[in-house]
Amino acid sequence: MSHSIPKITTFLMFSGQAEEAMNFYTSLFDQSEIISITRYGPNETGDEGTVMLAAFSLKGQVFMCIDSNIKHDFTFTPAMSLYVTCDTEEEVDRVFQRLAQDGSVLMPLGAYPFSEKFGWVADKYGVSWQLTLAKSGPAS
Known part of the structure; x- marks a missing residue:
């Protein structure tokens, strides 16, 4: 499938599990795939091998995600x-x-x-x- 990133896209921030989550989510739904992954390399601002930026689709809907190496006081909430x-x-x-x-x-x-x-x-x-x-x- 060819995808263009929509102007408004759901963006998910993980703490080291972005690739695992994408693989899990794309295994659940038909018409789903990982579109692109850019990983941190050595001596970059994130942990080497974690997701700098990725895009994936679920049932044709495009999502983006990252791994943050910064500890935040927040995480996902059921309000969204x-x-x-x-x-x-x-x-x-x-x-x-x-x-x-x-x-x-x-x-x-x-x-x-x-x-x-x-x-x-x-x-x-x-x-x-x-x-x-x-x-x-x-x-x-």
Whole structure:
């Protein structure tokens, strides 16, 4: 796939796990790939081999990420989450289970007034995901 970076792109800052997270996320969704990775070399401002800047896509949506070698007083918060519409119940179940592993469930997977199947989870890196099942068409 050929990608141009959109003018507004979700940008994720990790502390040494950017490449691991990208590989994990791209393994979860179809039409996903790592687009580019630039790593820190020796004697540069980041830890050698960590991600200086990378781009990846999930279901065709482009994201950017970095590894920061500076310790910050903040990390990811559920107030900002990635909202994913899954095509099948199998996809919702599989992705939710994988993201919840070593993470935390914020809203259990289930039926809600706004979705027949929905779950909210913070993954092991602290990134929050809202997963919903695409609305099924009218019954015939």
